[in-house]
Amino acid sequence: MNAANPTNPTNPALTPPADRDPAWWPRVFWCSAALVLLWPLMVATEFKPWVLLEASSLRVSGRFIGSFFPPALDAEFLTLVARDTWRTVAIATAGITLAWVIAVPLTLLSTRVLSISALSGRMATLPFVARQAVRWLLIVLRSVPELVWALIFVRVVGLGPTSGVLAIALTYGGMLGKVYAEILESGEPLATQTLLRNGSGRMQAFFYALLPGSSAELVSYTVYRWECAIRSSVVLGFVGAGGLGQQLDNAMKMFNGGEVATLLLVFMALVALADRVSALLRKGLA
Amino acid sequence: MAGLLALVVSSFWSLDLQWAQFFSAEAAASMGRFVGEFFPPDLSPAFLRKVGVGMAETLAMSLLGTLLAVVGGLALALPASKGQQLLRAPTRAVLNALRSIPELVWAALLLISAGLGPFAGTVALALHTTGVLGRLFAESIENAPAGPAFALRAQGAGTLQVFFYATLPQVLPQVMSYTLYRWENNIRAAAVLGVVGAGGLGQLLAFHMGLFHMAKTATILAAMLLLVALVDSLSYAWRRGLTR
Numbered sequence: 001m002n003a004a005n006p007t008n009p010t011n012p013a014l015t016p017p018a019d020r021d022p023a024w025w026p027r028v029f030w031c032s033a034a035l036v037l038l039w040p041l042m043v044a045t046e047f048k049p050w051v052l053l054e055a056s057s058l059r060v061s062g063r064f065i066g067s068f069f070p071p072a073l074d075a076e077f078l079t080l081v082a083r084d085t086w087r088t089v090a091i092a093t094a095g096i097t098l099a100w101v102i103a104v105p106l107t108l109l110s111t112r113v114l115s116i117s118a119l120s121g122r123m124a125t126l127p128f129v130a131r132q133a134v135r136w137l138l139i140v141l142r143s144v145p146e147l148v149w150a151l152i153f154v155r156v157v158g159l160g161p162t163s164g165v166l167a168i169a170l171t172y173g174g175m176l177g178k179v180y181a182e183i184l185e186s187g188e189p190l191a192t193q194t195l196l197r198n199g200s201g202r203m204q205a206f207f208y209a210l211l212p213g214s215s216a217e218l219v220s221y222t223v224y225r226w227e228c229a230i231r232s233s234v235v236l237g238f239v240g241a242g243g244l245g246q247q248l249d250n251a252m253k254m255f256n257g258g259e260v261a262t263l264l265l266v267f268m269a270l271v272a273l274a275d276r277v278s279a280l281l282r283k284g285l286a
Numbered sequence: 287m288a289g290l291l292a293l294v295v296s297s298f299w300s301l302d303l304q305w306a307q308f309f310s311a312e313a314a315a316s317m318g319r320f321v322g323e324f325f326p327p328d329l330s331p332a333f334l335r336k337v338g339v340g341m342a343e344t345l346a347m348s349l350l351g352t353l354l355a356v357v358g359g360l361a362l363a364l365p366a367s368k369g370q371q372l373l374r375a376p377t378r379a380v381l382n383a384l385r386s387i388p389e390l391v392w393a394a395l396l397l398i399s400a401g402l403g404p405f406a407g408t409v410a411l412a413l414h415t416t417g418v419l420g421r422l423f424a425e426s427i428e429n430a431p432a433g434p435a436f437a438l439r440a441q442g443a444g445t446l447q448v449f450f451y452a453t454l455p456q457v458l459p460q461v462m463s464y465t466l467y468r469w470e471n472n473i474r475a476a477a478v479l480g481v482v483g484a485g486g487l488g489q490l491l492a493f494h495m496g497l498f499h500m501a502k503t504a505t506i507l508a509a510m511l512l513l514v515a516l517v518d519s520l521s522y523a524w525r526r527g528l529t530r
Contacts, residue, residue: 023455037349041346041349041350044342044343045343045346045347045350045404045485046403046404047350047408052399057400057401060399086300087301089297090296090298093293093294094301097294097297097298143515144510144511145474145477145478147390147478147481148478148491151481151491151492152495155495155498156316156317161302162301165301231388235390238390239481248391252394252398264387264391267386267387267391268383268386268387271386
């Protein structure tokens with residue numbers, strides 16, 4: 001009798017399905033949590049978007065953006081931009097080369113695959129501590145933002161590309177060292193272990209067993225970091241390391257919108273070009 | 287290969303780097319003196335309180351910037367994914383433009399409208415990260431299996447409903463993972479954005495370094511490293527929680 005009565009259903013098969021979203025409760029909870037978290041964050045960062053829309057602010061921004069057109073295209077400025085573009089690329093290339101010089105010995109010292117004591121199963125204490133120490137060094141090199149390194153070096157060697165090159169070398173040396181070690185460890189260890197067990201030296205094992213297998217990935221990552229270094233070197237120009245960044249900083253301080261527009265366009269073209277070259281190199285060398 | 291060598295050699299040659307100046311004995315002595323000024327770092331309670339405020343400001347900048355970027359990225363990722371023929375190219379162009387300009391350049395540009403302080407830094411981080419996350423989210427949406435979305439569309443659900451109830455739950459783990467990765471990156475960026483005036487630890491750093499207060503600078507640098515380590519470990523713990 002109850003099975004056929006829709007107003008008093010006791011048979012679950014005849015109960016109409018609930019009309020609400022089954023994931024309703026977690027969604028509402030997380031959205032509310034985000035909103036509750038949002039308020040102190042907005043206070044702490046002085047987040048007042050209406051400031052952007054105030055009349056005085058709009059006037060200044062409008063004038064600045066308006067001065068972007070036409071972009072500055074006179075020959076003298078373009079020669080300057082071309083020279084600074086080359087300087088940016090040169091700073092990035094020199095920085096990555098030095099980073100590579102720093103990273104290679106640190107990688108060889110820190111990678112577990114070349115450990116002779118680990119062949120018997122568990123690494124001995126002294127080699128383990130030594131390898132951890134090298135890893136900590138790489139972490140410190142990597143964690144200090146390159147802008148901070150550049151600020152410090154500008155105080156020591158003065159303005160100019162040297163501080164930019166050194167800042168990139170130290171930070172990217174840390175990054176390259178860590179990822180090289182990870183790439184080496186993620187490969188196939190059998191060939192290396194066989195060579196080490198049969199008495200070959202560590203460098204021989206590295207060159208004949210470890211390197212051939214991982215060289216493609218190593219090269220690919222290095223080229224990717226070179227492309228990142230070009231972007232970094234523009235940022236470093238803001239603190240005096242020369243190149244496009246310094247020109248951009250100068251142009252912005254003088255509110256010269258035309259020059260800023262040209263420089264931004266050149267920068268975006270440079271990044272796109274480096275991206276293309278990087279993809280070609282990775283396909284060709286790997 | 288030869289071209290590569292030529293590039294490297296010409297880079298070093300054209301830059302006229304002052305190696306002699308850097309590696310001479312007097313340079314080493316002055317560097318030694320310079321490094322010596324960092325220790326002992328300034329640990330007075332008044333200054334530590336200021337550094338604490340700076341750390342909170344930097345953390346808030348990175349959190350809010352990343353949150354805004356997630357919303358913006360999700361909003362732009364749907365038009366930028368393969369299903370939308372008309373909007374795909376312009377949205378991708380917008381995302382690429384947002385992405386290729388570094389955060390520092392955005393911050394310097396926004397200082398003109400937003401004034402000094404962490405607001406410019408937050409918006410700069412949000413804009414740049416929207417570009418990065420938008421592209422990553424669009425690729426996740428394109429790679430998501432089409433089954434659930436197709437089932438909902440076959441029942442007559444609209445585009446937004448299909449997105450919220452079929453696509454979004456599928457890509458949510460990847461969205462969280464990318465967001466945590468960008469947060470780790472943004473805390474480093476937030477720390478240095480202050481150098482152009484965008485508030486937080488960076489502004490303190492630039493201020494005290496300009497006045498050669500090296501002991502205070504050492505404290506600020508230690509605070510930066512601590513903040514980065516904190517965010518890295520929080521992100522790692524969250525990731526472990528997600529994939530359990």
